[in-house]
Amino acid sequence: MIVNCKKIVSLLLLLISSVTASANFSYNARCMEAYNAIFSLKLNEARALIREEKQQNPQNGITVLLDSYVDFFTVLTSDSKNEYEKLKARRSARIDALDGNDKSSPYYLFSQAEVYMQCGLLKGKFGDYMSSANDLKKARNMLRDNMKKYPDFLPSLKSIALIDVVFGALPSSMKSVASFLGMKGNIQTGVNQLEKLRLQIGNTKYSFFKDEVIFFLCYMDIDVLHNKDNYAKLSGYLADMDDKSLLRGYLQGYVASKTAHNDEAIKHLEKLPKGGPYTPLPAVNYLLGNAKLCRMDSDANVFLARYINEYKGMNFIKDSYLKLAYFYLLRGDEAKYQYYLKLVRARGYTVDEKDKQALKEANDSRPDVDLLKARLYFDGGYYAKALAELKDEKVNSFKIPRDKMEFYYRLGRVYERLNKQDEAVANYQKTINMGKGATYYYAANAALSIGSIYEKRRDNKRAASYYKQAIDMKNHEYEKSIEMQAEEGLDRVGK
Structure with missing residues (x-):
């Protein structure tokens, strides 16, 4: 009887160990194909490939991670609150499923961190800031642990860098919350790490992550660093992505539109693939x-x-x-x-x-038509046309104070982009003098722009003075965005 019990116990242990061994993280060819489909915004194709992988390899934890990616991009492309709520509701089950997988794999902590990070980024987008910070903190801690265990596992660097940028880019009102949670970041450090990783990852077994690195780099450069002069660089990065990718084409149009290359933006956006396998955008x-x-x-x-x-x-x-x-x-x-x-x-x-x-x-009040045309031409990068709308105008021809300060502001903007910096500063200063107590954004953004001009001239003292002026102006349009950029400027000039 004792012998039989021993046999039963041995058989049970064998069965348990075989089940445990079957749980794994395999980024096989099908999973890579699903990942590539996600970053081409062919989400239905990705879903089909993930279902197929689950049928063939039900213990493959990568399918859980890929499901999270699909939900993440579903929310990003639709901005749907309903889809966002679904993603949040699925987070805990996904973490549990991943936690029960192969603990000896570098994907074990990484995949859980990605689920937390993706959910955290979307919580921030939908205004749930405290919960977002908590999720991102969990993700960063897991990623750091993973880097200690597997220092050569490059995908961890991608996500650590991204979280560094996110916490570095928080407005001052939110940094206290992050600091309370023990979370700090640095925008430039994170972006530099992503730049380095883009070069580093290409010739490794993790090269399929390169499109994701480029995706984040483009958004960081445009939306966080607010660079207007990196069109050629970012276009070069995007050229490395799949030329049939809807995401690539969209990013080309997005980068062009945000860097005042309007004709190129229209060209890219008009030829985007539509319908068929592609997710509506x-x-x-x-x-x-x-x-x-x-x-x-x-x-x-x-x-x-x-x-x-x-x-x-x-x-x-x-x-x-x-x-x-x-x-x-x-x-x-x-x-x-x-x-x-x-x-x-x-x-x-x-x-x-x-x-x-x-x-x-x-x-x-109704906008002045000439100022409106100048504004639109400027936004498209048609600086000569914008200047033509302004050059024959006289400030006293405008009847209301708003239009007078906007006139000087628009002139400053155009002259800055035409590299006539002294003329730009002069008109920006007139904007500040007229509008520093107004609720319009013109004066605060003019101060921010002068700060940037002096920073480029390496006159850090004057740059800091104008960045502080931008921060000190309150109760105006775009206040948080302008304040955040001015704070970043102060960090750069060391004041």
Whole structure:
């Protein structure tokens, strides 16, 4: 009887060990294909490949990670609150599933950290800041532990660098929360690490992560560092991505539009693949409508209206209605201008700064048409056309103080981009003198711009003085964004 018990125990131990051994993290060919499909925004194709892998290798923990990637990009492309809630609800089950997998794999801690990080990034996007910080803290701790155990596992560096940027980019009002949680970051350190990793990862077995590194680098450079002069560099990075990728084409258009290469933006966005295997991407219509408006194209309204009709999220609806109002104002259609102004007030949300600004503009005095044209031409990088709208104007020809300060501000912006820095500073200073107590963003952004000009001249004392002026101005449009950029400037000049 004792012998039989021993045999049973041995058999049970053998069965348990065989089940444990079957749990694994295998980034095999099918999983890599699913990952590549995700970064081409072929999410349904990715889902099918993940289902197939689960059927063939039900213990492969990489499928759990890939499911999280699919949900992450589903939320990013749709801005859907419902999809966001689904992702949050699935997080704990995914962590549990990964925690029960092969603890000896470098993907064990990494995959859990990725789930926490992806959820944390989206929580930040939807305003759940404390929970976002907690998730990102868990992710960073896991990634650091993973780096100690597996120092040659390069994917950990990607995510550590990204979290470093996120916490470095927090506005001062949020840094106290992060500090309470023991979380600090540095934007430039994180970006430098991503730049280094982009070169380092290409000739390794982790080279399939390169598109993800490029994706984050583009957004960091444009949305966090606010670089306007890196179009050629970022375009070179994007050239390395799959030329059939919707994400690559979108990023090409996004980078071009944000760096004032408007014609290139329109070219990239108009030739994007649509339908079929590709995930709907309403943001393309928003970008394209704005780019065409800056070029004064006659069909800009088509794409702005399409964005409003197809988009199911909360951002840029008011802004799109305002752009439609301006489209018709520039064409002298008073009835449609007034119609769309009413829709700015009645529809959409005020979560994003652009939508807050759109509502304020809709409730403000009618814009001066010449200043509006100069603004749009400037945003598209058509600096000569913008200057032509301004050069024959006289400040006293404008009837309200807002337009007078905007006139000087627009001149400063154009001269700065035309490398006429002294003229830029002179007009920015006039903007500050007129508008430092106003609720418009012109004066604060003018101070920020002068700070940047002096920083480039390595006059750190003057740069710091203007960055501090930008921070000291309160209760104006885009206050958080301008304050954050000024704080970053102060960090760079060491003041």
